[in-house]
Amino acid sequence: MMFRQARWIEPLLNELSKEDNVLEKVKLEGLPEEMVREKIDIPNLTETRIVRHFMRLSQMNFGVDFGIYPLGSCTMKYNPKVCERIVSTPKLKMLHPLQPQETCQGILQILYELAQCLVEITGAYRASLVPAAGAHGEFVGTLMIRAAIKDKGELDTRKEMIIPDSAHGTNPASAAMAGFRIVKVPSNSEGLVDIEALKNVVGKKTAGIMLTVPNTLGLFEKNILEIVNIVKEVGGYTYYDGANLNALMGKVRPGDMGFDIIHLNLHKTFATPHGGGGPGSGPVCASKEVEEYLPVPLIEFDGRKYYLEYDRPKSIGFVRGFYGNISVLVKAYAYIRLLGAKGLRNASERAVLNSNYLLSLLDKRFYEVPYGTGVPRKHEFVVSVGEALREKGVSAKDIGKALIDYGVHAPTIYFPLIVQEALMIEPTETEEFEEVEEYARILNEIAYRAYNEPEWVKGAPYNTSVGRIDEAKASHPRTMRLNWRNLEKV
Amino acid sequence: MVEFFKNYSREKLEKVLEKIGVKDVEDLYSDVPDSIKIRGELNLPEALNEMEIEKYVGRILEKNMVHNEVLTFLGAGLPLHYVPAAVESIVSRSEFYTAYTPYQPEISQGILQTLFEYQSMVCELTGMDVANSSMYDWATGAAEALRMALRVKGKRKVLVGENIGPERKNVIRTYLEPIECDILEVSYDDVSGRIDLGDLERKVKDASALYIENPNFFGIIEKDVAKMAEIIHREGGVFIVGVDPISLGLLKAPGEYGADIVVGEGQSLGGWLNFGGPSLGIFACRGDMTLVRQMPGRIIGMTTDLSGERRAFTMVLQTREQHIRREQATSNICSNEALMAVAAVVYLALLGSKGLRRLATEIFEKAHYACKRLSEVKNVMAPYFSGEFYQEFTLKIVGEDVNRVFSRMVEKKIIPGLVLTKYFPKLDNMLLSCFTEVHSIDDIERLVEAFKEVMI
Numbered sequence: 001m002m003f004r005q006a007r008w009i010e011p012l013l014n015e016l017s018k019e020d021n022v023l024e025k026v027k028l029e030g031l032p033e034e035m036v037r038e039k040i041d042i043p044n045l046t047e048t049r050i051v052r053h054f055m056r057l058s059q060m061n062f063g064v065d066f067g068i069y070p071l072g073s074c075t076m077k078y079n080p081k082v083c084e085r086i087v088s089t090p091k092l093k094m095l096h097p098l099q100p101q102e103t104c105q106g107i108l109q110i111l112y113e114l115a116q117c118l119v120e121i122t123g124a125y126r127a128s129l130v131p132a133a134g135a136h137g138e139f140v141g142t143l144m145i146r147a148a149i150k151d152k153g154e155l156d157t158r159k160e161m162i163i164p165d166s167a168h169g170t171n172p173a174s175a176a177m178a179g180f181r182i183v184k185v186p187s188n189s190e191g192l193v194d195i196e197a198l199k200n201v202v203g204k205k206t207a208g209i210m211l212t213v214p215n216t217l218g219l220f221e222k223n224i225l226e227i228v229n230i231v232k233e234v235g236g237y238t239y240y241d242g243a244n245l246n247a248l249m250g251k252v253r254p255g256d257m258g259f260d261i262i263h264l265n266l267h268k269t270f271a272t273p274h275g276g277g278g279p280g281s282g283p284v285c286a287s288k289e290v291e292e293y294l295p296v297p298l299i300e301f302d303g304r305k306y307y308l309e310y311d312r313p314k315s316i317g318f319v320r321g322f323y324g325n326i327s328v329l330v331k332a333y334a335y336i337r338l339l340g341a342k343g344l345r346n347a348s349e350r351a352v353l354n355s356n357y358l359l360s361l362l363d364k365r366f367y368e369v370p371y372g373t374g375v376p377r378k379h380e381f382v383v384s385v386g387e388a389l390r391e392k393g394v395s396a397k398d399i400g401k402a403l404i405d406y407g408v409h410a411p412t413i414y415f416p417l418i419v420q421e422a423l424m425i426e427p428t429e430t431e432e433f434e435e436v437e438e439y440a441r442i443l444n445e446i447a448y449r450a451y452n453e454p455e456w457v458k459g460a461p462y463n464t465s466v467g468r469i470d471e472a473k474a475s476h477p478r479t480m481r482l483n484w485r486n487l488e489k490v
Numbered sequence: 491m492v493e494f495f496k497n498y499s500r501e502k503l504e505k506v507l508e509k510i511g512v513k514d515v516e517d518l519y520s521d522v523p524d525s526i527k528i529r530g531e532l533n534l535p536e537a538l539n540e541m542e543i544e545k546y547v548g549r550i551l552e553k554n555m556v557h558n559e560v561l562t563f564l565g566a567g568l569p570l571h572y573v574p575a576a577v578e579s580i581v582s583r584s585e586f587y588t589a590y591t592p593y594q595p596e597i598s599q600g601i602l603q604t605l606f607e608y609q610s611m612v613c614e615l616t617g618m619d620v621a622n623s624s625m626y627d628w629a630t631g632a633a634e635a636l637r638m639a640l641r642v643k644g645k646r647k648v649l650v651g652e653n654i655g656p657e658r659k660n661v662i663r664t665y666l667e668p669i670e671c672d673i674l675e676v677s678y679d680d681v682s683g684r685i686d687l688g689d690l691e692r693k694v695k696d697a698s699a700l701y702i703e704n705p706n707f708f709g710i711i712e713k714d715v716a717k718m719a720e721i722i723h724r725e726g727g728v729f730i731v732g733v734d735p736i737s738l739g740l741l742k743a744p745g746e747y748g749a750d751i752v753v754g755e756g757q758s759l760g761g762w763l764n765f766g767g768p769s770l771g772i773f774a775c776r777g778d779m780t781l782v783r784q785m786p787g788r789i790i791g792m793t794t795d796l797s798g799e800r801r802a803f804t805m806v807l808q809t810r811e812q813h814i815r816r817e818q819a820t821s822n823i824c825s826n827e828a829l830m831a832v833a834a835v836v837y838l839a840l841l842g843s844k845g846l847r848r849l850a851t852e853i854f855e856k857a858h859y860a861c862k863r864l865s866e867v868k869n870v871m872a873p874y875f876s877g878e879f880y881q882e883f884t885l886k887i888v889g890e891d892v893n894r895v896f897s898r899m900v901e902k903k904i905i906p907g908l909v910l911t912k913y914f915p916k917l918d919n920m921l922l923s924c925f926t927e928v929h930s931i932d933d934i935e936r937l938v939e940a941f942k943e944v945m946i
Contacts, residue, residue: 005597010603012603012606012607012610013607013839014610021843021844023843023844023847024844024847026740026847026851028851028854028855028858029858030854030858030878030879031711031740031854031878032711032713032878034713034742035711035713035741035742036740036741036742037738037739037740037741037742037743037746039843040614040615040738040739040743040843040846040847041614041843042611042614042615042838042839042841042842042843042846043839043842043843044842044843044844044845045839045842047576047840050576050836050839050840051576051579051580053839054580054583054604054832054836055580055583057599057600057601057603057604058580058583058585058586058600059585059600060598060599060600060603061585061586061589061597061598061599061600061601062585062589062594062597062598063584063585063586063587063588063589064584064588064589065584065585065588066584066585066588069589069590071590071593074590076590079587079588080540082540082543082544084582085544086543086544086547086548087764089548089551090556091548091551091552091554091556092551092554092556092762092764092765093556093762093763093764094556094557094558094570094762094763095554095556095557095763095764095765096557096562096564096568096570096763096765096766096905097568097763097765097766098564098566098568098908099555099560099562099564099905100900100905103554103555103560103900103905104554104555104765105553105554106550106551106552106553106554107551107554107765109550109553110547110550110551113535117534117535120532120533120534121532121534132626132627132630132767132768132769132825132827133626133823133824133825133826134824134825135812135822135823135824135825136626136630136822136823138822139822143664143667143668146667146668168813169811169812169813169814169815169816169819169824170812170813170822170824172812172816172817173812173815173816173817173819173821173822174822175817176817176818176819176822177637177668177821177822178668179668179669179670182816182817219521220519220521220522222521222522222523224523225523225525225526248522249532250528250531250532251519251522251527251528252519252522252526252527252528253526253528256526256528257526265825267825273584273587273588273829274587274588274589274590274591274825275586275587275589275827275828275829275830276586276587276589276590276591276592276601276604276605276828276829276832277590277591277592277601277605277623277624277788277825277826277827277828277829278624278768278825278826278827278828278829278830279767279768279769279825279826279827279828279829279830280825282825295664316664316667317660317661317663317664317667318629318657318660318661318663318664319630319661319664319665320626320627320629320630320661320769321567321568321627321628321629321630321655321657321658321661321755321766321769322568322627322657322765322766322767322769323765323766323767324766324767325767325768325769326764326765326766326767326768327764327767327768328767328768330547333547334543334547336534337535337537337538337543337546338537338538338539338540338543339537340534340535340536340537340538341531341532341533341534341537342531342537343537344532344534345531345532349515349518352515352518352519353506353507353510353515353518356510356512356518357506357509357510359510360509360510360511361509375521376510376512376517376518376519376520376521378518400594401594401596404594404596404597409594409597410593410594412593413593415813433498433502433506461596461597464596464597464599465596465597465599465600466595466596466599466795466800466801466802467596467795467796467797467800468596468795468796469595469596469793469795469796469802469804470793470794470795470796470798470802471793471804473793473794474791474792474793474804474806475791475806475807477779479793480791480806480807481791481792481793482609482619482620482621482789482790482791482792482806483606483609483610483613483619483620483621484606484607484610484792485610485613485614485619
């Protein structure tokens with residue numbers, strides 16, 4: 001085995017200092033005495049010790065820069081370094097969002113051009129760059145649907161949002177936040193939306209449908225035009241979850257499929273780093289029919305200057321402070337320009353090729369392919385831990401833990417919910433064929449070992465900075481610790 | 491242009507295709523209806539190489555006028571603070587920034603411990619017991635806090651201060667619209683600029699929550715907060731306070747005066763302005779499990795590995811979250827602002843409690859010096875409100891149009907503050923100016939001189 005992660009025994013910051021953190025008394029004119037603070041328990045350490053602390057911690061973390069990170073639906077592709085350098089200019093860092101707009105023409109131009117690019121890539125009419133993440137975009141999109149329905153005076157009747165059972169959890173959560181009732185539509189034996197079931201649930205109560213294309217099994221909804229039609233015919237709106245757009249850039253556009261609202265995840269499709277969980281960015285693109293509901297502000301150009309437009313009477317309004325996760329947006333713009341139209345199409349094709357190649361290399365005795373056998377996958381695919389392994393008590397979690405022991409990241413596990421013991425794998429286009437082959441080899445080796453010595457896989461990982469986590473202790477009310485204080489009272 | 495097939499000979503590609511069982515990449519798209527397939531290429535601007543894109547974006551961003559090219563006294567929810575070099579050094583470690591949410595905790599202890607320490611620091615600063623590992627920003631944090639209070643209390647009415655930031659007020663309206671509840675504004679006192687307790691008493695009945703900001707949007711310290719807590723608690727409501735985290739180096743923690751939930755903007759903890767984002771939503775609450783179970787966002791907990799010997803960290807209380815609870819989740823939030831939380835914890839560690847006290851004190855003194863100097867300028871009324879302030883204060887221009895004064899200041903390469911009329915129509919001819927450690931005494935004198943010149 002070639003991987004061994006650092007195992008620093010690195011204390012918490014507050015354990016590095018035993019000093020009392022009582023603050024110096026202050027008496028300032030104009031400061032109400034009853035509001036003066038006396039104590040803050042934040043340690044006072046030297047820069048040397050602090051830098052070492054975080055550098056040691058960084059060595060106990062794994063990112064795309066260290067190896068393949070094929071979390072399905074998360075699109076962990078390589079993040080071009082030049083994009084990081086482009087945003088590290090004082091010309092952006094020191095720019096206040098409330099400055100007069102004539103002093104912000106540079107950034108407004110970049111944002112305007114990015115919005116144009118996203119509109120072209122999705123086939124939509126207009127784009128808002130404001131949402132901070134994909135789920136935020138979903139909430140915005142479902143609020144737009146709500147506003148459109150309200151406008152037609154149908155808010156009392158159209159309360160149902162149709163969502164396939166294979167959808168990301170954010171879809172039902174977002175729609176529920178926007179006040180909709182969720183109607184689940186099952187997948188058919190091919191892993192696609194069951195058209196007959198869909199026909200049965202649509203009607204006057206239908207607000208719309210939220211669809212991820214390709215879906216979370218990595219399958220393109222081949223009946224997409226029919227699905228869109230069925231929903232539109234009953235007066236519903238169509239929402240495209242762009243989490244998986246990485247399969248389709250330059251090949252086919254959600255707008256051309258007939259979708260009204262589309263959100264994108266710039267941190268997935270357009271290569272901005274995931275930051276250990278964020279910041280992301282989730283622009284929302286809208287068709288001509290619903291663009292008037294987009295959140296404010298939009299960025300406009302009058303032929304002479306760029307400006308923020310707030311005067312949009314039908315807009316759902318403000319959805320966050322200021323205008324978006326700006327530096328993320330600039331990185332995504334740079335990425336789009338680096339690739340260009342042909343490069344984006346190539347990226348998608350290569351992502352799909354890598355995914356199908358990886359699937360073709362897996363030992364199907366151990367990894368079973370649910371739904372649509374033989375149908376090409378798109379940028380990701382799902383396998384379930386096979387019968388042979390399950391009989392030995394081996395779970396998807398075990399396979400994941402064994403994978404990280406090889407210095408590669410695990411796929412998304414236990415998702416989608418319609419597949420038992422699921423492994424959802426998305427290699428992305430930035431992995432070379434050799435890397436894909438190596439990942440397949442590791443997966444097959446783990447399966448073989450798991451079959452012959454299941455205890456080994458159930459005990460994994462061994463080479464990471466800590467062994468398998470005691471999740472029960474972490475979540476038990478008596479042992480749960482949520483901050484560095486003694487948390488008896490929690 | 492990036493070419494994803496460049497490293498491969500035709501032979502390798504053919505071997506791959508053969509293994510998959512197709513003749514051409516296009517065959518992998520055979521299930522896409524022909525009628526909607528793109529013929530040709532997308533109509534995008536031409537591709538640029540790495541050097542060209544850097545030059546191109548650089549040239550456009552050059553048009554921005556940023557702080558110091560134009561001396562800026564804007565705060566209004568996002569005051570400019572200095573970012574120590576060590577913060578940038580650590581957040582640019584690609585172990586952190588090229589990772590994702592720690593779904594595999596054993597290989598992600600670095601970010602997990604860091605976020606746990608971030609949560610701990612937020613608890614120390616705010617006086618709360620449980621913090622999440624970030625929201626998108628202050629405004630969405632405040633809105634989610636109110637939704638949380640509505641879930642816990644169930645009475646469809648909430649109160650917000652009239653003197654909170656307009657950004658927050660607007661986002662709260664959008665977020666609460668689907669809930670169909672009443673959002674009532676508690677007026678501020680026209681003289682002091684503080685929340686009017688009498689108005690709070692009049693409106694508090696049946697309210698699920700009260701949201702105020704401290705300092706409030708006018709920069710004024712709300713000192714009757716203990717009383718407010720008492721009033722809203724008497725009605726069984728939740729007391730939510732929005733803060734500027736750096737002010738907590740000097741001002742009492744909301745936990746000390748009865749807050750149940752604290753939110754705030756953490757971007758200024760180790761993040762540059764960046765035209766307003768990436769931001770960092772601070773979110774923390776009391777350790778009351780009925781509250782904690784309704785919290786939005788990721789929470790990191792401390793545990794051990796199964797050997798029981800090594801301390802370890804992992805995501806906890808996930809049954810609140812969308813990937814498990816779906817439409818029953820407390821929030822839809824998934825991606826958050828984790829890297830900004832990393833910046834924040836490094837920043838707070840570098841300052842320590844003493845540095846934070848010094849910084850907040852320096853800011854307080856700078857703002858008060860500026861106020862005193864500006865009050866000496868003819869026809870400038872500073873501060874306009876009588877309430878004690880922290881780093882920001884309102885000033886009224888007498889006998890001159892504020893917009894004209896503002897334009898002439900900009901010509902002199904000074905942005906003196908925010909013109910308030912657009913946000914608070916009744917505050918005619920007024921500015922909101924903000925002072926922090928980035929402003930030198932010379933900068934303040936330049937502002938004063940400029941006022942004197944344009945006010946003639």
